[in-house]
Amino acid sequence: MSKRIYIADDEVNIRELIHSFLEKAGYEVRSFQDGDALLAAFYHAPADLVVLDIMMSGTDGLQICNKLRNRCSVPIIIVSARDSELDRITGITMGSDDYLVKPFSPLELVARINGIFRRIDLDRGQVTQTTASYGNITLNAATHETICDGRHINLTPTEFLLLYYLFSNSERAVSREELLKNVWQFEAGADTRAADDVLKRLRKKLAESDVSIESVWGYGFKLKRKDFA
Amino acid sequence: MSKRIYIADDEVNIRELIHSFLEKAGYEVRSFQDGDALLAAFYHAPADLVVLDIMMSGTDGLQICNKLRNRCSVPIIIVSARDSELDRITGITMGSDDYLVKPFSPLELVARINGIFRRIDLDRGQVTQTTASYGNITLNAATHETICDGRHINLTPTEFLLLYYLFSNSERAVSREELLKNVWQFEAGADTRAADDVLKRLRKKLAESDVSIESVWGYGFKLKRKDFA
DNA sequence: CGAAACATAGGCAAATCTGTGGCAATGTTT
DNA sequence: AAACATTGCCACAGATTTGCCTATGTTTCG
Numbered sequence A, B: 001m002s003k004r005i006y007i008a009d010d011e012v013n014i015r016e017l018i019h020s021f022l023e024k025a026g027y028e029v030r031s032f033q034d035g036d037a038l039l040a041a042f043y044h045a046p047a048d049l050v051v052l053d054i055m056m057s058g059t060d061g062l063q064i065c066n067k068l069r070n071r072c073s074v075p076i077i078i079v080s081a082r083d084s085e086l087d088r089i090t091g092i093t094m095g096s097d098d099y100l101v102k103p104f105s106p107l108e109l110v111a112r113i114n115g116i117f118r119r120i121d122l123d124r125g126q127v128t129q130t131t132a133s134y135g136n137i138t139l140n141a142a143t144h145e146t147i148c149d150g151r152h153i154n155l156t157p158t159e160f161l162l163l164y165y166l167f168s169n170s171e172r173a174v175s176r177e178e179l180l181k182n183v184w185q186f187e188a189g190a191d192t193r194a195a196d197d198v199l200k201r202l203r204k205k206l207a208e209s210d211v212s213i214e215s216v217w218g219y220g221f222k223l224k225r226k227d228f229a
Numbered sequence C: 001c002g003a004a005a006c007a008t009a010g011g012c013a014a015a016t017c018t019g020t021g022g023c024a025a026t027g028t029t030t
Numbered sequence D: 001a002a003a004c005a006t007t008g009c010c011a012c013a014g015a016t017t018t019g020c021c022t023a024t025g026t027t028t029c030g
Helices: A011-024 A035-044 A061-071 A085-093 A106-124 A157-168 A176-184 A192-205 B012-024 B037-045 B060-071 B085-093 B106-128 B157-168 B177-185 B194-205
Strands: A004-008 A028-032 A049-053 A076-080 A098-101 A131-134 A137-140 A145-148 A151-152 A211-216 A220-225 B004-008 B028-032 B049-053 B076-080 B098-101 B131-134 B139-140 B145-148 B151-153 B209-218 B219-223
Touching: A004 A035, A011 A028, A011 A106, A028 A035, A035 A049, A035 A061, A049 A061, A049 A106, A049 B106, A049 B157, A061 A076, A061 A085, A076 A085, A076 A106, A085 A098, A085 B106, A098 A106, A106 B085, A131 A157, A131 A211, A137 A157, A137 B012, A157 A192, A157 A220, A157 B028, A176 A220, A192 A211, B004 B012, B004 B037, B012 B028, B012 B106, B028 B037, B037 B049, B037 B060, B049 B060, B049 B106, B049 B219, B060 B076, B060 B085, B060 B219, B076 B085, B085 B098, B139 B157, B157 B177, B157 B194, B157 B219, B177 B194, B177 B219, B194 B209
Parallel strands: A004 A028, A004 A049, A049 A076, A076 A098, B004 B028, B004 B049, B049 B076, B076 B098
Antiparallel strands: A131 A137, A137 A145, A145 A151, A211 A220, B131 B139, B139 B145, B145 B151, B209 B219
16 A cells, blocks of 8 residues: 655745655655644644655744654654754754755655665564566455556456466466365365366456466466567 | 664774764664674674665675665664765665765764664554554554544444454455454354454444445455545 | 367356344443 | 443345356367
């Protein structure tokens, strides 16, 4: 799920610059003219990270930072035109996670934001990879979602399991028996065309995608990318 | 317990400067002439944070950073005489938590190190933190209060537990069995649709909110924000 | 070439899953 | 004691899934 970032800066140019860069980086962004507006929105629905200018009309960035910090552990980045050692140290000591001096590179901001999220992930120790990809399709085992070029494909449980198994063994052909054993947990010997049926439906749903499921005559199936001539 | 910090820098003056400042700040410090020595010591006894110069004899700082990152989640700060946007972005993207340009203020380094440890503490606290948020809803485990847009929502104990569990696992789909096990503490296999019942009531109560509880066919449930197209 | 084996597509119906409203058992408050 | 809240269960309806069946291609092999 995409992370939500709130920005407060009273210079409209900077605000929109940051906004567009962060959106391009895949975040959901909302920007605000001043800290009080941000704070109100945050109370309404918390963000995953906050970018604050120090010099704003109304409550200044440091105070906003303080209020947020008292309330929760949301990561905060302060951006400011003021550049002195003392300013930077104050900003960080007051509770912000980083302090950038204007003019700063939007790309650096993005990198630092990514870094903060990475730090949080590392601390959480969540390194479990739950996705499998092939061609332009990605399966997410954690959410049971199937994405093709950003679009959502609706797969039934059996279809999902079968495709996931194929994705996990994309480099080789898979036999029907193997599918029945691993997807259906049947014991070998079951004489059923069930796998063919699911495959039939999968092919229909994946028609628009990059991925095709070739049949290996007399054996089973194997994944292949369509654009491979 | 005092935290242990390792420093690698081949300029002896800088090394000792940093060393003394960090010790004054209450950390246990060991410094090394180059990255390889630091790495060897780290394998022997890991540190809580590492400060790396980029330009060192032997393996350079970025590579050391990489090796450490592959191995564990220790926080890393890179210090370097090279100052360009690209250098900073590369450093952070490669896995460091911060990038400081020489000459830097030792006090700022200390402040940033404190900041990183604070971030880790905040994240750790999060696990046992009393509040969980999703969309515009915040659950407070301590008071069993549920707030949506500042308004109060009245949840029964079971509803609260279930929603709290969903909030804590908002990034993935949760199966019925898992819910029964964790919310009801039933052992698996209980054939009950109690979860569906609570979900039914929850959905009704959350109808006005940002949050919707989607069902994952044949599996369980997953949180989703409504304003997401 | 022709037959047999295998694979695919469409349709169908049984089985499964999910949401809803109602209801009763239990415990709690007034 | 009566009103209330909570919560699990049931039955029903609607939707979805899925295995099978049949008809129709496609490949292999004698």
